Amino acid sequence: MAAHGTIAVTQPRRVAAINLAKRVAEEVGTPIGQKVGYSIRFDDASSRDSLIKYMTDGIMLRELLSDRLLLRYSVIILDEAHERTLRTDILFGMVKSIQKQRQDMIEQGRRDVQPLKIVVMSATLDAEKFSEYFYNAKIMYISGRMYPVKILNTVEPQSDYVDSALVTAFQIHQEEAPGDILIFLTGQEEIENLEKLIEEYATDLPPHVGKLIPCPIFAAQDSTTQQRIFEPAPPGTRKVILATNIAETSITIPNIRYVIDTGCHKSRGYNAKIGIESLLVEPISKSSARQRMGRAGREAPGICFRLYTEDAFDELEEDAVPEIKRCNLESAILSLKATGIDDVTGFDFMDRPPKSGMLRSLEHLYALEALDDEGKLTEIGKKMAAFPVDPPYAKVLLQSEKMECTKEAIEIISLLSVDSIFSSPSAKREEANEARQKFVSLDGDHLTLLNTLRAYESVKGDRDWCRENFINSRHMRHVIDVRKQLIQFCERSGMDPKRTCGQDLEIVLKCFLAGFFQNTALLQPDGTYKSVIGGQTVSIHPSSSLFGKKREAIMYNELVFTTKHYIRGVSALESAWLSQAAPKYFGRRQA
């Protein structure tokens, strides 16, 4: 260990951790992984001698499980704090408490303990909030480097921002100096609609005006398609990038001089009272609008066209609601409990999550047998917390040992816990659907995914095969990484990851019920499905292999309200299995 302890720098995103580490290693003039290192899931380029270690905040939360006082670090820098991700917020409370505990130990005469310095880096305007939380910590202001960006608001509110974006893009193209355009939209469907409209209108441009080329970018695309936005526009032409929020923080696109901000994004929400997640179009915050604007001024002065009025901007919230107040807390609460924090409702949150959400999560963890009647972590809970997957998946893994299907459980969990391996560009929807048919299992998505993984491996992950079969190869490689890691974790906890149920795949579905018995629905006489817990009418998502099918009972991976209550990752069950799966569920609640 370094004489003064390592400096840790946490980041919400993996790429940021890698890029910062590489840049700093270069400045210091040492190879990456020695004095300057990074650590992210699947890729640890750090050593015990690293003086500075960049890492994702998820990694630091994992490290806390085995080193509760983070003794190997003397300084912890929490970067991008203004984003207020769930993990950053949990870390705030943890490092604050650790700092105090270490100080107490030093005052009691412990010489082997060093004080912990905490640095919070935030691009927010109200640094006071962070300062007050950390015992009135000193604030330092550092100005950023950016070219000026002129802001133009609309005079009237716009009824159809996709249409206004179309008109504005062509206006820029015909009247303004060269430089690409970036339009912020809310999702794939909107992006693909606007792409088509731009292509249609572009054919009507006068001959002396250069082409306007639409370039869509969103997370579900495969990587070769995503790379296209980095190709420069041919001379005399102009690119117009159609992006989701991926371009706000995750991907930096060069040569942008003009930003068109629709003022909206899709936002994950969570109704803690009924325990249902949603994904809905909502107005962005002022800080998000400023972030979008800044994308026009990275290389030269730019212009930001806001498709809403100045009054509308003034009415936006200053910052987005912190994720911790609008998400499912099961995973976070299990982490807290496993780090020795029993009284989670008394935890020193910077912003307190709704009590109803905490109670619901505690109840679910109890139902999964991760907590006992007193709300204490059980042996099962301790094992669950060690797995790098959500609690229901962890429960399935433990159950798979008893049901002798660990191999299949690991594989299906890997497939379900990444973004969809099936890509479906709307222009080739029929083709994509047809390609998928050869993997479809009548039992539903769990076994369909398993079939697809087996087929992928039989061709050794061939890229052309993926393209022909509309399989997202980036997501599929991620599946393989997760599987490898889960195999290691199972071995470490004394399980046999090779244990297989062979052809008797019904067992695997029963095994999944151990974690997902609350995510079940029964067919009604009118042909709809109603959830067993809560009695909510749910619809099978069109991307599911059971879409349009009627089975007596179904289990689902996820329920999200968008235009309907859609369930994804759906498989058929026998209703008799349900009563066997969850004897403890109707037990009493405990904090």
Place this chain on the structure above:
DNA sequence: GAGCACTGC
């Protein structure tokens, strides 16, 4: 008949 973005020793 359709899902924003992240993350896990």
